[in-house]
Amino acid sequence: MPRITCNFEVKITVSNRLIHYSILIIGLFFASCNPERRVEGSKEAVERMKSMQIKRVTSPQVVTIVDDWGERIVKQAQLDWEAQAKKPNANLSALCQLQGIAEIDSLEQLYGVQILLLGTKDMKNGQLSVKEKEVLDAYLYNAENKLPQSTNIQKLGDSVLIYNAPIAVQNMICQKCFGDDASKLGLWRVKFLKNEVIRKVDGKSLVKNKK
Template sequence: MERRVNGSKEAVEKVKSMQIKRVTTQQVVTIVDDWGQRIVKQAQANLENSLAKSPSDAAAFCQLQKLPQIDSLEKLYTAEINLLGTKDLKNPALSAKEQEILDAYVYNAENKLSQIPNIQKLGDSALVYNAPVSLQSSICHKCFGEDATHLAVWRVKFKRSEVIRKVNAKSLQKIK
């Protein structure tokens, strides 16, 4: 007769997360790139759908409030998700490096240059995945309509230690 202990799935997950793993910097960057793309895709779809369904709540949605899926993504990936615009250039919560990156996005938007996602290391402990939102998206117009550039950039901040803890050892073998 088979008996299951309550919480056994959680216990197995915890044991797996505590495995000793050798993870290179390149593997961490690859994982952050993959996770960042997934998070941005889901968060953007969720925000666009919410803005379409309830335009009167746009102010709260644009601050990523009233969006439980964003909270779920933050918990699932142990990440911090923000939507930035031109006004965030002076945001003291952003590091100097992040402000420089945002300034580059603003410059590209002002000069109508192409925008691409990027990953920045913040010291040895964190990585930030940035992804610009297409100007055709309702997010740019409804959340940043007052900005001349209508720039919107997703910012997903990961703690390096959490990425390593959460990554599956088998998936590391695929990433060389």
């Protein structure tokens, strides 16, 4: 009697293999037809690899990075603020609180920072540390006495760095947001977290800075 059962099992095995191969081919086809997803996935993979790199970053290097990034952030944030303020029916009250400025929100996300505008009234701001108020008071003294101002970096403990940058009195921000103050003091405050700085910095740039 012919072994029908065996032939039937062979046919089933062959059919199953054909199905698996077909699914694999179809999957590869759709993957090749969606390059944007592959690119997006590769970018995420690169970011994960960067964050997983073992980086030896010294305290002076962190300060240097914060100084560089702080300058870039303030420069871009100021341009974004002025662009929004020049729009018809701009809500200056909200802009002075940095509300509704998507570009500045994006800067915060990109660098992992918090960006604020400070003025004389912030001497009573309960969210500022004693050290920050001392620095703000020094800026206020310079403003009242028409003395030169410069950027400043403060270390708050081992995990936080504050970058301050004074705003020129003739700048639109000082005129619109701090015009009622006699000193017209305006100050950018960028709060950095040390761990975020180390996580986001490119290891190759650290090597370049050493040379």
